[in-house]
Amino acid sequence: MLRAQVCCSRELSFLMEAHDGLSAAIAKRAGFNGLWASGLSIASSLGYRDANEGSWNQLVDVVERIVDSSQLPVLVDGDGGFGNFNNARLLARKLRQRGAAGIALEDSCFPKTNSFVGDLHPLADIDEFSGRLRAVKDAVAGDFVLVARTEALIGGHGMDEAILRAHAYADAGADAILIHSRRSAADEILAFVRAWQNRLPVVIVPTKYYRTPVSAYRKARISTVIWANHSMRAAIAAMRQACGRIFAEETTASIEPNIATLDELFELFRYNELANAEARYLHSDDIRQ
Numbered sequence: 001m002l003r004a005q006v007c008c009s010r011e012l013s014f015l016m017e018a019h020d021g022l023s024a025a026i027a028k029r030a031g032f033n034g035l036w037a038s039g040l041s042i043a044s045s046l047g048y049r050d051a052n053e054g055s056w057n058q059l060v061d062v063v064e065r066i067v068d069s070s071q072l073p074v075l076v077d078g079d080g081g082f083g084n085f086n087n088a089r090l091l092a093r094k095l096r097q098r099g100a101a102g103i104a105l106e107d108s109c110f111p112k113t114n115s116f117v118g119d120l121h122p123l124a125d126i127d128e129f130s131g132r133l134r135a136v137k138d139a140v141a142g143d144f145v146l147v148a149r150t151e152a153l154i155g156g157h158g159m160d161e162a163i164l165r166a167h168a169y170a171d172a173g174a175d176a177i178l179i180h181s182r183r184s185a186a187d188e189i190l191a192f193v194r195a196w197q198n199r200l201p202v203v204i205v206p207t208k209y210y211r212t213p214v215s216a217y218r219k220a221r222i223s224t225v226i227w228a229n230h231s232m233r234a235a236i237a238a239m240r241q242a243c244g245r246i247f248a249e250e251t252t253a254s255i256e257p258n259i260a261t262l263d264e265l266f267e268l269f270r271y272n273e274l275a276n277a278e279a280r281y282l283h284s285d286d287i288r289q
Ligand code: SPV
Pocket: 038, 039, 040, 041, 050, 077, 114, 115, 116, 205, 207, 228, 229
């Protein structure tokens, strides 16, 4: 299913960020048919920085909640794989066991730093990272999607380096290439796509170049757009406002119209299904108690 969206579809696909079961359910309700389990957003929701402060098994646990609550294909941000080829393939195996549909691995060094933080983004050796990709491919053959992400442009290493790495990662068995940019215009992404000539599908993350219309990506025959952190950032803004108002006003009266109702919450998680199941499975004496 994710393979069809990311690798085989002629249509531009969209993956919406999720960082827990709630954000996953909301994204599904909005109409998205695939999710991005964002490292930045998951770290933030756990109170960590996006610098491998959270462990790989915490990531796996969160992904299970995202998969479970949405029943959608989930592409997981695996960072650099939490170590060498062995850590990367263990992570991929565990993610597949928990129902993820694929993993994106980036050619950063452990511990990673978020692409938009600071200027120090050392790249992994090409051959070493290719080994990580090959190991993952061997460990989770079949339908599990492997997206190779290069941080060459993020680290300021230039277009030639980005293309060189993308070809090496394609040779290593990647199913798609994620090219990332921190520029506020899509120019270097579109230049990459022209030079790459669609050897493999291209995945992009237009967080900084959000003003570019998606028609430009359709025209460039980009495969997949990831909206990488927007539910998390929307939640920060909404929670900050609610907490600030309640603290200042010592009442919740004025914010009631602006927050989700409890009925909305109960509907989102299908509390009526539980009530129906109780009627069917609980002994009538249990219900009365
Ligand atoms: C993430 O969502 O964690 C990503 C995208 O990797 S970015 O934060 O832009 O690096």
